[in-house]
Amino acid sequence: GQNIDQPTEMTATEGAIVQINCTYQTSGFNGLFWYQQHAGEAPTFLSYNVLDGLEEKGRFSSFLSRSKGYSYLLLKELQMKDSASYLCAVTDSNYQLIWGAGTKLIIKP
């Protein structure tokens, strides 16, 4: 079966750095997405990785290792507004999008 694993919840301090991991087992791979979803709102796109390595976009970076079936989202200089759920999603060989259950990130002052 196809599976996306990510921690259910994480807590971090304002100004710090946090890494949210995602591991996947899918039938083929055509890219990995990270989405941010604030409570009561729709998900919004953060990043897309299809090749191994690190993609940096401001305070957010996303890393992919296809051989390990692993990705992480790195958030730097955390702000209170970063409190949200972070969803990992993988496109499989049929271009179906497989969603993780999301990681709820709680930022404390």
Add this chain to the structure above:
Amino acid sequence: SAVISQKPSRDICQRGTSLTIQCQVDSQVTMMFWYRQQPGQSLTLIATANQGSEATYESGFVIDKFPISRPNLTFSTLTVSNMSPEDSSIYLCSVQQGRGDTGELFFGEGSRLTVL
């Protein structure tokens, strides 16, 4: 990026009734996707709606329960029929743009349904 408007944003419904959710996109798109997100859970794809053809439903979802219309390239509706409390959820419309089959998704604001 696509701008998607969904309505209603929320509703409280009685068991056994049906509700239609509307989704309007500000640009023409080939495929529109309908997702369900139950409390505390991730997204589950209900169906893919293509203009001019029947929607394609995912396992566990059937047309009689979730009829979909797609009359043109900018609009779609999802009906939740004969509702029960288990249908209480957020329903999201989305479209894909860029990168062919691997483009990012843009979502509507969601429709939060509570079934009593």
